[in-house]
Amino acid sequence: MSQARKQVKKKFNPAVLFRKQIFIPIAALLLLAIFNLIADPSFYKITLGYNSAGDPVLSGYLMTILDYGSELAILAIGMTLVTAASGGQDISVGAAIAIAGSVILRVLCGTDSRPDHMQAPVIVAFLIACVVAMLFGAFNGALVAYFKIQPMVATLILFTAGRSIAAWINNNELPIISDPSFAVYGGFIPGIPIPTPFFIAMVCVIITMLILKFTNLGLYTQSVGINESSSKLNGLDPAFIKFLSFVLLGLCVAVAGLIKVSRLSSINYSVIAKDIEMDAILAVALGGNSLGGGKFNMTASILGAYVIQFLTTTLYKFNVQSDALPAYKAVVVIVLVVLSTPKAREFMGKIAKSLKGSERSVA
Amino acid sequence: MQEKSVLEMRKIYKSFPGVKALQGVDFTLREGEIHALMGENGAGKSTLIKVLTGVYSKDEGDIHIKGHENAVAIHSPQDAQKIGISTVYQEITLCPNLSVAENMFIGRDGGIMQNWKKMNADADKILESLGIPAKSTQQLASCSLAVQQMVAIARAVDMECKVLILDEPTSSLDEHEVQKLFGLMRDLKKKGVGIIFVTHFLDQVYEVCDRITVLRDGQLVGEYEIKDLPRVKLVAKMLGKEMDDMSDIKSSEKPYEAKEKTQPVFEAEQLVSDAGIKPFDFHIEKGEVNGFTGLLGSGRSECVRAIFGADRVLGGTVKKNGKQIKINKPIDAMRNGIAYLPEDRKVDGIVGDLSVRENIILALQVMKGFFKPFTKAEQYAFADEYIKALSIKTASADTPVKSLSGGNQQKVILARWLLTHPDYLILDEPTRGIDVGTKVDIQKLVLKLASEGMSVTFISSETDEMLRTCSRLIVMRDRRVVGELKEDELTQNKIMSTIAGGESK
Amino acid sequence: MTEKKKAGFRIQDMTDTNLLLAITIIVFFLMYIGAMVFQGKGFLKAQTFFNILNANASLIITACGMSLVMITGGIDISVGGVAALVSMCCAVYLDFKGGNVFGAVLISLGIGLAFGIVQGLLVAYLDIQPFIVSLAGMFFARGMTTIVNTAPFNVANEEFIAVKETRITVPGFGTVNKLGKYVPAYVEIGVIVALLVVIILFCLLRWSRLGRGFYAVGGNSQSALMLGINVRRTRFLSHLICSLLAGIGGFVYFLHVGSGSASHAMGMEMNAIASSIIGGTMLTGGVGNIIGTFFGVLSLSTIQNIVSSAGLDQAWWTGITIAAMLCIFLIVQSVVMARKKKALK
Structure with missing residues (x-):
């Protein structure tokens, strides 16, 4: 009797689906997708047009999501690692993006704030920004890992100072790069109609997946996040792993910074990447990862990032003012988070079970 | 309820996803006795205790307590405290950031305000009478683990309880402290308190306990007077099989x-x-x-x-x-x-x-x-x-x-x-x-x-x-x-x- | 036993809370005296100090609430948003709906309570991480502020202006100006409210059973449960009180600036957290003190004042100095606590 029941369980059990981590972002995505389909199917229209330079570009809300979700996805990668290893979040990523962006512009502009030509190759500027962002990541990481300060608090420092530092790097001037080749990273590669940031994000995702597959980063990070002292006795260096996660987040920040400044070809210190830390943290949470650290699911986080962007874009589409946007986002987020609590999931599992039960009794 | 018993648990069922932790367990505690609750890990001792202290809610069954006509409902540790069940757990369940005195008195009935002077004086009196080397105003985290465990015991003892549960309290105590605890248990027994004692140390069971209840795989094996159950039999009951003598271990390997x-x-x-x-x-x-x-x-x-x-x-x-x-x-x-x-x-x-x-x-x-x-x-x-x-x-x-x-x-x-x-x-x-x-x-x-x-x-x-x-x-x-x-x-x-x-x- | 007590002062005998409080107060006084010596005139005047109080009364109130939540082991980053929403709602109510000040106060309390109840329920009874809940709370409050009224505006309601302009003179601290006229030192109504909040909250945390419950839950919530404390209710109340104080703080802020705007109280949550930390509250919970928080706010704002009066008025300097100060405090705290732990071993 019990064996027979076990077999049925193996075949199909909707309750299992609800318990799967990736269920949360997928369900959210489906909900949003269906909502848009009902409200206005034109949401899914994609048109091929030409931009001012005469290159073909695809446009439409879906493209916007792919485009603007990219920075978020890249940040979500780093944020997931930091969350898993340290059990806390880095709230300074927005400020750090401002710093990285500022560094890139500073290097490209040289001494002049409005040069006709870039004074250095973009790759050099980017690499320097990487180093700077990783240094700031290392600063956060050192506070967390070696001084044992809670991540939220430790990164509060850079959060407070970051934008000021970014402004100071460029003497509070507003550099503008007029060279169109710089705009490629946040726009379109001539001849390719899909936005570049999406490709950059995909490259980052693929690299991350390869790293997770061919190194022990995942195992070590989770192990440290779950039980630090046990990890130490197994020969791991928990402090270093936490530190490393923050440095890696720094790298993600630099990439996101490049995209951000490239979009504008300029920078606004107080506005650039504003509140992006909140979106990135939400992406991790939406991915069903515990914000208390430990086990993580990278795919779910990345998917979570695009879901957040999906939501943002949907709201824009319905003419929600950009300042009022957060209110709607908040409601959606709370609904999602409430749905993902164990209590709610248990409840849904029960419903699924009873549905199944009634089916059987009918049969 | 039988006369002289302070606590009766009847047909307690509790299951977790995939596990039937308790299957119709009965347990009776008499007034003024020390009752050992024995069983292997996973036998259901902890679950039974957590049901009794309101940490878990039972699926089925009744709990009767002396002085309450009907079966009592225990939904939280507060409820348990209120009806006179106090507990000392194996892990120290005190707050390290509070003072020793606060740890002894917090969460117990009293007014809205906290009278520090009286509380510290009361705490010092208890600490002294039990010979615990701690000051009432000391932060708990600054005490050794053994002292912390003694504070937890002091708290439980002071609570005028009818039922005292000691869930492996001796694992962080040394021999001297264990003896002190046993002395305390005997005093309480004289006052009519029923004590449930959970431990892995067989010596300790035979030293202080009057009766033994054995659980295995979530089921009741039996309830015995201590004199009717020699060690070997107890172990056999716990394991569910006759065990080869442990002293053979050494000779079996060259x-x-x-x-x-x-x-x-x-x-x-x-x-x-x-x-x-x-x-x-x-x-x-x-x-x-x-x-x-x-x-x-x-x-x-x-x-x-x-x-x-x-x-x-x-x-x-x-x-x-x-x-x-x-x-x-x-x-x-x-x-x-x-x-x-x-x-x-x-x-x-x-x-x-x-x-x-x-x-x-x-x-x-x-x-x-x-x-x-x-x-x-x-x-x-x-x-x-x-x-x-x-x-x-x-x-x-x-x-x-x-x-x-x-x-x-x-x-x-x-x-x-x-x-x-x-x-x-x-x-x-x-x-x-x-x-x-x-x-x-x-x-x-x-x-x-x-x-x-x-x-x-x-x-x-x-x-x-x-x-x-x-x-x-x-x-x-x-x-x-x-x-x-x-x-x-x-x-x-x-x-x-x-x-x-x-x-x- | 008594001999041991008199054996002299040992750092490891101090509770964590008192130790961090002592550090905070000492640092604040050193800093203020330093400012008096090196910056001179401005800081010698009592009114400078009172102005710091006037400008930061709202921060004191919200920081107190923040400390309470942090002691209980949570966090609430929605306080700035709630304050902004309160300012805008009160402004609209007073100017467009012809309301009175009493009504505005009720609105503030109502908004605070509403946020507190919802966030408290989500955190305490559905076990959602407080950071996420209050993040959503912050988004919601900021967004709602814009929805209530997009453009910022100054309130012209006469009754309100009268209350706003009310100055309470502090006897004994006045100065004589160049014309030889005696200028009394004053504080605004908000400061009185803030001081009341500090006193009430201090008493609550120190002498009430509920208050000690906050510490117990923050120290170890599992243990607190076993000790018979209603952990969920305690958590709920901590968020409720924090949001309520954010509402009151929002009204005091509104009273100080006299306008409603969606960009009001920007970053207040971070300042409140920073003040709490400087004041010796630990984000891990269980350790903290309201008096410390009060001095934390004063330290934070004194630094800001020193920076701006030193002529470094570019915006970035404030950010950098506060960050540097926070950094130093955090490291000092972390080192002191580690030392203490070691001394115990």
């Missing part, structure tokens, strides 16, 4: 015989760490089982932690097979073929959310390196091999290790270290808080490994376990090595007198 006199596998000279131990010398031969013994806090764990590099090593030299090596971090020790099973399974041992498989491969994986992960197939092969070899009871290799019972968790950690194929294995309290069956398994395994040539250091609070397994004992007192016993000297009395020191006895 000791390892060195072909020629070789250098010690591991040697330490004047080793000292930052954990507050005095420098000590140590050596172990191939195929030898030795042990550190001493009271809790005497520094036995700190010694092995220093050997493994778990605490910061401040000085001394260590040699492996005669060659001088440096051990600063655990990874250094691991690379030199040393493995260490830590004292506290939950805090230092398992990585709870990870699967059994990941827990087993962790140490070997770390030794292999960051850039060389095992393939999934290799991982499963390793895991399956050791799950079988150590007969670890788990649903699958992918089950999170935290959902296993204590004894099986311990086996997983043991598997982790055996997988690294060490020449020198350190086991710090491998048998603490696990069921009798697994205890025997582990002791047998130790002797088997030694007979195959592995050197093992075995630490246990239970002297008879050490006597059964070790051929040499290093005795510690006050964080210093005070003696070494071997061959004929290995008797209970000799150990006791060495631990106690020359002047006493």
Whole structure:
């Protein structure tokens, strides 16, 4: 009797689906997708047009999501690692993006704030920004890992100072790069109609997946996040792993910074990447990862990032003012988070079970 | 309800996803008795107690308490306190950031405001009467673990309870403190309090208890007067089978015989760490089982932690097979073929959310390196091999290790270290808080490994376990090595007198 | 026993809370005296100090609430948003709906309570991480502020202006100006409210059973449960009180600036957290003190004042100095606590 029941369980059990981590972002995505389909199917229209330079570009809300979700996805990668290893979040990523962006512009502009030509190759500027962002990541990481300060608090420092530092790097001037080749990273590669940031994000995702597959980063990070002292006795260096996660987040920040400044070809210190830390943290949470650290699911986080962007874009589409946007986002987020609590999931599992039960009794 | 009983639990059922933890358990506690609740890990003792204290809510069944006409409903620890059930848990369930006095009085009935003066005075009075070396105003975190446990007991005792539950309260106490606790229990018994006593130490059961209730696999085995149930029978009831005499363990394995006199596998000279131990010398031969013994806090764990590099090593030299090596971090020790099973399974041992498989491969994986992960197939092969070899009871290799019972968790950690194929294995309290069956398994395994040539250091609070397994004992007192016993000297009395020191006895 | 007590002062005998409080107060006084010596005139005047109080009364109130939540082991980053929403709602109510000040106060309390109840329920009874809940709370409050009224505006309601302009003179601290006229030192109504909040909350945390419950839950919630404390209710109340104080703080802020705007109280949550930390509250919970928080706010704002009066008025300097100060405090705290732990061993 019990064996027979076990077999049925193996075949199909909707309750299992609800318990799967990736269920949360997928369900959210489906909900949003269906909502848009009902409200206005034109949401899914994609048109091929030409931009001012005469290159073909695809446009439409879906493209916007792919485009603007990219920075978020890249940040979500780093944020997931930091969350898993340290059990806390880095709230300074927005400020750090401002710093990285500022560094890139500073290097490209040289001494002049409005040069006709870039004074250095973009790759050099980017690499320097990487180093700077990783240094700031290392600063956060050192506070967390070696001084044992809670991540939220430790990164509060850079959060407070970051934008000021970014402004100071460029003497509070507003550099503008007029060279169109710089705009490629946040726009379109001539001849390719899909936005570049999406490709950059995909490259980052693929690299991350390869790293997770061919190194022990995942195992070590989770192990440290779950039980630090046990990890130490197994020969791991928990402090270093936490530190490393923050440095890696720094790298993600630099990439996101490049995209951000490239979009504008300029920078606004107080506005650039504003509140992006909140979106990135939400992406991790939406991915069903515990914000208390430990086990993580990278795919779910990345998917979570695009879901957040999906939501943002949907709201824009319905003419929600950009300042009022957060209110709607908040409601959606709370609904999602409430749905993902164990209590709610248990409840849904029960419903699924009873549905199944009634089916059987009918049969 | 029967006359004279303070507590009756009838047909208690409780299940968790996948586990039927309690299946119709009855339990009766009389006025003024000390009642041992016995069973292996996973037998349902903790669940029964948590149902009684309102941490879990029962699925079915009634609980009757003296003075209440109907069955009582206990939904939270507060409810339990209100109807006169107070509890001391194995893990210290006090708040480290509060003062000793606050920990004794918080959460109990009283007005809206806190009268510090009166509270501290009351607390000091109780602390003094129980001889607990703590001040009422002291922050709890600044007390030793044993004192913290005594504070928890003081709190429970002061609560004018009808039922007092002691859930393995003695695991962090030394012999002297245990005696003090027993004295206290006898006093309370005279006052008519019913005491439920859960412990793994059989000696203690026979020392203080009046009756025994045995559980197995979530079911009631029976309720016995202590005089009707000799030890062997008790163990048999707990295990559900007649057990071969434990003293046979040692003779069953042939000791390892060195072909020629070789250098010690591991040697330490004047080793000292930052954990507050005095420098000590140590050596172990191939195929030898030795042990550190001493009271809790005497520094036995700190010694092995220093050997493994778990605490910061401040000085001394260590040699492996005669060659001088440096051990600063655990990874250094691991690379030199040393493995260490830590004292506290939950805090230092398992990585709870990870699967059994990941827990087993962790140490070997770390030794292999960051850039060389095992393939999934290799991982499963390793895991399956050791799950079988150590007969670890788990649903699958992918089950999170935290959902296993204590004894099986311990086996997983043991598997982790055996997988690294060490020449020198350190086991710090491998048998603490696990069921009798697994205890025997582990002791047998130790002797088997030694007979195959592995050197093992075995630490246990239970002297008879050490006597059964070790051929040499290093005795510690006050964080210093005070003696070494071997061959004929290995008797209970000799150990006791060495631990106690020359002047006493 | 008594002999031991008199054996002298040992750092490891101090509770964590008192130790961190002592550090905070000492640092604040050193800093203020330093400012008096090196910056001179401005800081010698009592009114400078009172102005710091006037400008930061709202921060004191919200920081107190923040400390309470942090002591209980949570966090609430919605306080700035709630304050902004309160300012806008009150402004709209007073100017467009012809309301009175009493009504505005009720609105503030109502908004605070509403946020407190919802966030408290989500955190305490559904076990959602407080960071996420209050993050959503912050988003919601900021967004709602814009929805209530997009453009910022100054309130012209006469009754309100009268209350706003009310100055309470502090006897004994006045100065004589160049014309030889005596200028009394004054504080605004908000400061009185803030001081009341500090006193009430201090008493609550120190002498009430509920208050000690906050510490117990923050120290170890599992233990607190076993000790018979209603952990969920305690958590709920901590969030409720914090949001309520954010509402009151929002009104005091509104009273100080006299306008409603969606960008009001920007970053107030971070300042409140920073003040709490500087004041010796630990984010891990269980350790903290309201008096410390009060001095934390003063330290934070004194630094800002020093920076701006030193002529470094570019915006970035404030950010950098506060960050540097926070950094130093955090490291000092972390080192002191580690030392203390070691001394115990």
